[in-house]
Amino acid sequence: MHNCLVIDLDRCSGCHSCEVHCKMQNKIDLGVYWNKVLIVGPTGTFPDIEQYALPMQCQQCADAPCVKVCPTGASYRDKKTNIVLINKAVCFGCRYCMMACPYGVRWYNEAEKVVEKCTLCPQLTSAGEKPACVHNCCTGARSYGDLDDPNSDVSQVIAAAGAENVHSLPDEGNHPSTHYILRQETATWRES
Amino acid sequence: MEGELEMTVMWTLVFFSLFAGLGAGLFVAVVVTEWRNRAEAVRFPAAATALAALIVGGISSVLHLGHPERIFNALNHPTSGIFLEFVFMGLAGLGIVVYMVMLARGSSDSSRRAEATVTAVPAVVLSFQVGHTYVMASRPAWDTIILPLLYMATAAVMGCCALSLFAAQKKEVGTTRRAAWATLISLAVELVLIIAYVAHLSSAPFADASRSADRVLSGNLAALFWIGLVLCGLLVPVVLSWLLRSQKAGWLSPFTSAAIALAAVLGGGIAFRALMFTLGSGVKQYFGGL
Numbered sequence: 001m002h003n004c005l006v007i008d009l010d011r012c013s014g015c016h017s018c019e020v021h022c023k024m025q026n027k028i029d030l031g032v033y034w035n036k037v038l039i040v041g042p043t044g045t046f047p048d049i050e051q052y053a054l055p056m057q058c059q060q061c062a063d064a065p066c067v068k069v070c071p072t073g074a075s076y077r078d079k080k081t082n083i084v085l086i087n088k089a090v091c092f093g094c095r096y097c098m099m100a101c102p103y104g105v106r107w108y109n110e111a112e113k114v115v116e117k118c119t120l121c122p123q124l125t126s127a128g129e130k131p132a133c134v135h136n137c138c139t140g141a142r143s144y145g146d147l148d149d150p151n152s153d154v155s156q157v158i159a160a161a162g163a164e165n166v167h168s169l170p171d172e173g174n175h176p177s178t179h180y181i182l183r184q185e186t187a188t189w190r191e192s
Numbered sequence: 193m194e195g196e197l198e199m200t201v202m203w204t205l206v207f208f209s210l211f212a213g214l215g216a217g218l219f220v221a222v223v224v225t226e227w228r229n230r231a232e233a234v235r236f237p238a239a240a241t242a243l244a245a246l247i248v249g250g251i252s253s254v255l256h257l258g259h260p261e262r263i264f265n266a267l268n269h270p271t272s273g274i275f276l277e278f279v280f281m282g283l284a285g286l287g288i289v290v291y292m293v294m295l296a297r298g299s300s301d302s303s304r305r306a307e308a309t310v311t312a313v314p315a316v317v318l319s320f321q322v323g324h325t326y327v328m329a330s331r332p333a334w335d336t337i338i339l340p341l342l343y344m345a346t347a348a349v350m351g352c353c354a355l356s357l358f359a360a361q362k363k364e365v366g367t368t369r370r371a372a373w374a375t376l377i378s379l380a381v382e383l384v385l386i387i388a389y390v391a392h393l394s395s396a397p398f399a400d401a402s403r404s405a406d407r408v409l410s411g412n413l414a415a416l417f418w419i420g421l422v423l424c425g426l427l428v429p430v431v432l433s434w435l436l437r438s439q440k441a442g443w444l445s446p447f448t449s450a451a452i453a454l455a456a457v458l459g460g461g462i463a464f465r466a467l468m469f470t471l472g473s474g475v476k477q478y479f480g481g482l
Binding site: 033036038056065068069070071072073074090091092093094095096098099100101102103104105106107108112113114169170172173174191 | 256257258260266268271273274275278329330472475478480
């Protein structure tokens, strides 16, 4: 089992509702993010201008450097779902996982003195529901499921998109699992 | 689109690695005096200072933690860099305590020398490991073996320089000269590694202005590099160690020369570590800097 997100950027309108629902579901403080919608662009010269929204969160790396460097074992991979999680009761706030993350998508919680990140809402998924960002995406751009299951939502969305339209963030040997779909007709993928 | 790339200097970690390097380097210098059968009067105060430096470094690293009371959770993951630092620092500290007890109780030269040599191993590894912990693909400016070697070189410089200070204080002329020579050789190695490190910055993948060689040599980090690292960390100790070696500093006592050289070397060590943190931007920093 390898659960992760697939985000269709052709559909994403950059409305930030995933961000808002993530905050509400996980009770995240103001100014802190586990999920953030970024805007790439505008690029090009008028009238050939491109821009797309890029929702960003933990990429659920298959070979997660945060898990490797964590001295306490607070950053760990859940054996059942293969999701990278943080046990905040064990974390001693050294922030090495933040240094090791190639994407800078972890956050230091100043109040609790521990590191946090997107968890893919296990409190919902364990009950058969979808993560809050997926469930509340207005445009249906976000999918969640098991990459190893060819019948899962994510596998089917990837298959339907075509390999040339499926992208991931730069891979430094960490193998990010989150996939982004962006067709050339919408914009040129720039995160390489 | 991305957040601010700049990484902030983590001062507690700067002082952790600085004092860990000083303690490790100084103790290894003491071990050399054991093997060369010199400067007996210097060994106990130098070993005690090395131990104190390791303790100060250890306290500094604990202050970095959000939850210091969970410090022993560091033993949960035996292959992480922090675990290895923890172990090597503990072994080196314990070994120095035993060495000091042996010195105080007047144990035989051979057994004391053997104990000191065994303790030198974790001390040397510690000086390397405090740099190696930062070698990670996510931080292109850090992702090179040159970085831990530089940490090792600065530990050697600090250790030799500190030994020359103790030797000068005890008026051990021969040892002062030899320690000054060793400082000069260590500084030469450090200079080569600094040049190699700047070359690495120019060729590292995912080039970015935040971690460029231009920023170090002529940008907003130039003052830290040229004044802090080159002038304070290299040139001043080179001149003073040269004078100490030749005993020509008539206007400065050997003790004063060695003291200024050590202060300059410590300043250079701080500059190097601050520079490293400032250059440590990630491949991508989507949520901002650290």
